[in-house]
Amino acid sequence: MLSRHAEALFWLGRYVERAEDTARVLDVTYHNLLESPPSEESSAWRELLEVLFLDQAFGDRDSVAGDVTRYLVVDQSNPGSIVASVARARENAFGVRDRISTELWEAINQFHLELTSWDLATDLDQQPYSVFRAVRNRCQMIAGVASQTMPRDDGYRFILLGLMLERAEMTCRLLAVRYARLLHAGRPMGFHAWLAVLKSVSAYEAYLKAHDASFEPTRVLEFLLLSPLFPRSVLFALRVAESQLDRLAVGEERANLMRLVGRVRARAEFCDIDDVLRSGLDQFLESLQADIYDVARAVDQHFFRAGTDLELHAYQAT
């Protein structure tokens, strides 16, 4: 398929997942802070911005809850905000209108229109949970519509590839925000905090089926990182991404792509969670993210940039 189409589909998947995951990390942070001392608030929001690589863009403003959530949800000037992500997902969908199902187009377009006509700032102040939940539901609906209406061709694979790489990366960030902070604080997490984390990634019930209600920190971490069965775990997302690439990649660059994705998947798959905690979860999560970034960059080079070295137009980066 045309590189331009593949790129639009890949980013469609990424942006939808980014919107959903942003809602999820906001949800965890917000609800966790309800139970924390007020003195921690500012640093918690600042750390969230750091994990999303948005701390510099956010600037020196006071990182209070309202400002940060507005920045991450409604701010058009923040390209990573939920509203901007959905707008870009829609833009990409529009460019491949003929390659996606009508239902998928409608689902994305509808969500975008809803967001633009919704007084999000007020609702974020009054009842942020309703916003986070609505974003999550809509994104899940879009993913569901895609899986139920798209033929399993290359186009669908690029959507899924983008979605899963984004998910793997964002789940790493979610874990970083939550665990790294608490481990540094040297304070054991309470029962409710575990509950909040699991619920925020829709993993609560799945976790209970796999383990029990004792919520041991190591087991929760292991579940979200390494569960081979739970679709939001890092390992699961990487496996799906790997199998999409296996079908998509051809030619001389194939070996390199498969090596990169196989390496990061294997690092997750064969890691020992106790070792990871001993040697530092932060570093582990960071290096996983770096590896995922390498895969995404290789995907970009391999599939979307054919012949760009010959191009006379300046390339407009996404």
Add this chain to the structure above:
Amino acid sequence: MTAAAEPAMRTFSEVFDGDVTRPHYGPLMERLDALGRSDLGERAALLDSIFRTLGITFAVYGDEQGRERTWPMDLIPRIIPADEWWHVERGLVQRVRALNMFLDDIYVGEQAALNDGIVPRWLVESADGYMREGYGVPAPLGSRCVVAGIDLVRDAEGTYRVLEDNLRVPSGISYVLENRVAMTRVLPVAFARHRVRPVNHYGSSLLAALRSVAPPAAAGDPTVVVLTPGVANSAYFEHAFLARQMGVELVEGRDLIVDDHVVSMRTTRGLERVDVVYRRINDEFLDPVVFRNDSLLGVPGLVSAARAGNVTIANAIGNGAADDKAVYAFVPDLIRYYLGEEAVLPNVATYLPWEPDEREAILSRLDQLVVKPVAEAGGYGILIGPHADDQTLAAAAAAIKADPRSYIAQEVVQLSTHPTLIDGELKPRHIDLRPFVLSGERIEVIPGGLTRVALPEGSLIVNSSQGGGSKDTWVLEGDD
């Protein structure tokens, strides 16, 4: 040619000969009578909802809200009997053959028609659509107009006349195909009572024509792409439709790159060579190296690749030299010159105001003529003398005197009328016809074409951008 004739204000009715229904409309009109008024209304509503659901719309330039309108198709089809179509088809093939020869003569030939004074050289070279950049760019088989849309009207006697040639990027064929699909859903019984020639082979005919003009060196099945300016273009729907019908890629300029005079498209499996570019971009945006250097729609190096014979651009560059509204007046002469035949389909009587005698004749009876700016399309800027007030006429006269090359004058053709559903009633409305002609190994005419209808009472402007509608067009099978 002089501008002395009296205008004929009678009109030809497609369906009725006096009070009598013409025989080829018999089964349709019987069926419409049987349906009754409320049934017709329901079916018209169904028709509208089919187009809305399919998302078949068109954008109107100048509409500030950028609104898209649902494609307006009238419930009542137009029917052309086999013998009549045989005549039209013969005329179209003849005309397009001569136009292809003329364009090849200008751009890669000896310019014989210009040297022999058949058309004044200055006239061709001053045409807006004439492109010096097209010199030496080959068109395999001499098919410079792979797709042509020839606008026809019927005068008061019912004679088919050519009103205009569209040889650059004629649009509308997608509506022909969609109209037919919709028609068979809303009037299936009436449709079945006639033996209507199909149109749905257009995609494969177009693909065959485009492949036939691939560079001789292209190996195997030549790779064809449709080049669109992008989703913002008013005809994007049609571009996507045609790519889908042919099963080829719909590309934008940035999907193509030219290296060493070879055109390739960028795919997820690397660069893939392209042999034929069916472009739906105007000449001046096609290649920023050669034409407008601020164009982001085009492909740098495309023209040089075509000149090198590595890719075919269809339609060819510079076809506007032949569909200029003033050059139009000379097409019957060109047919005689190249083919040694008389034109089967006559032109509308046309007067050229740069000849002093003709200019005087035109100005003396401006209120009886139609004046068209030669550079406009889409029905913009047309003055219909009998409908214009004194002020408008005076302004037109001044404009013609100031810049005679930019205008032509024509006799008013009282376009034929056809019953059309207006507010639940059948009312006569003026129509024209744009058949589509493909030039490949041979010249092929798709049966029928796009019948456009001027919806306001008495209006002669059928363009969809000016409130026109459309009709499904049925060409009947001949007797076996």
